[in-house]
Amino acid sequence: MRRLYERHHDALCAFIRMHCDHDTTASDVMHDTMLPVRRSAALFQQAQRGPVRGGRR
Structure with missing residues (x-):
């Protein structure tokens, strides 16, 4: 539940930042x-x- 809240919080901050x-x-x-x-x-x-072949890391 906390993780979900944090994700919403990030989205909300981004939304507010867009407006400000x-x-x-x-x-x-x-x-x-x-x-x-x-x-x-x-x-x-x-x-x-x-595992990915080629070692693209």
């Missing part, structure tokens, strides 16, 4: 919000495939 700071665009906010989701999805796919 006009240099920050909606796409920046979406990127910031989706970054942890993309990272965990990539890790999940990596775990499904097994």
